[in-house]
Amino acid sequence: MLLLALIPVFMGSGLAIQTAINSRLGSVSGSSFLASMVSFVVGAIFLNVLLILTGTSPLVNMTTITSNPWWIWLGGVLGVIGLTTNILLFPKLGSVQTAVLPIFGQIVMGQIIDQFGLFKSPISKFTIIKLVGLVLVAGGMLLATGAFMPKDKIF
Known part of the structure; x- marks a missing residue:
């Protein structure tokens, strides 16, 4: 159980590193929004590689799209808002x-x-x-x- 509890601690460490890295990318690229987009594109490529390696299709079934509530698709938008906000705040807040x-x-x-x-x-x-x-x-x-x-x- 303790080992399982350490996983989110390491995940949180990764998020702190991600914020620092993406903030730097934002400063060198001149745009926090561009840094956020690059981060998501690289993440999407990585996820596609994982999907291929696990034999999972990267496509969502049309029934899944039409038979579920609209709000299940908001995770990506909230992720972009969270990541971009972190990139914008990091240089100001630390x-x-x-x-x-x-x-x-x-x-x-x-x-x-x-x-x-x-x-x-x-x-x-x-x-x-x-x-x-x-x-x-x-x-x-x-x-x-x-x-x-x-x-x-x-x-």
């Missing part, structure tokens, strides 16, 4: 804030999705323990971003 603040947003939205079973997700009701966890995460986020310190007092 790595820690650019990493921590979206994670806080993910946790809050995750609680809302769990509470109401949004997007046909399993329902997991909000509890006092989850509230305590959310408050602790919020405090950690504020500490990690230096929100409690005046800017001239930060090391």
Whole structure:
């Protein structure tokens, strides 16, 4: 179980690296939007290679398209918004804030999705323990971003 829990930690490390790399690409290419597009094109090529290696068709069945809710196709748009926003914010906020603040947003939205079973997700009701966890995460986020310190007092 501990090994399984380490996978998202490594994934998060990769996201921090991705943000720094894409921010640099944005500065050398002159456009955060171009950097985001290049990142998604390279990612799409990589996914196509994985599909080929696993013998999975890269095409979506028309029945899948017509028989499912419209919102299942928004993941790519939200990914572009998230990635591009990270590229835009990284030079202004730095790595820690650019990493921590979206994670806080993910946790809050995750609680809302769990509470109401949004997007046909399993329902997991909000509890006092989850509230305590959310408050602790919020405090950690504020500490990690230096929100409690005046800017001239930060090391």
